[in-house]
Amino acid sequence: MSYNLVLQCGCVVYVSCHPTTRIAHTRIIQSRAPECDVRRHEVGLRLFLWEILPDPRYQTRLEWADAWEEFRWSA
Numbered sequence: 001m002s003y004n005l006v007l008q009c010g011c012v013v014y015v016s017c018h019p020t021t022r023i024a025h026t027r028i029i030q031s032r033a034p035e036c037d038v039r040r041h042e043v044g045l046r047l048f049l050w051e052i053l054p055d056p057r058y059q060t061r062l063e064w065a066d067a068w069e070e071f072r073w074s075a
């Protein structure tokens with residue numbers, strides 16, 4: 001069970017869900033939009049749930065998430 005999700009930047013994310021629990025366990029950038037200006041959006045990148053949530057309430061947490069991500073990648 002899987003589906004494609006189009007992000008606000010235009011990139012397409014492949015989401016794979018568990019057949020019985022329906023919990024999405026894999027989210028990967030399938031194709032990158034030419035107009036996307038998010039440097040990290042490369043084909044094959046695994047995304048975390050809060051990165052693809054359309055909920056505007058998460059906008060205020062983006063800075064925190066980015067900082068945490070940079071910390072992870074450099075560790």
Ligand SMILES: [Zn+2]
Pocket residue numbers: 007009010011032033036037038041
């Ligand atoms: Zn993008």
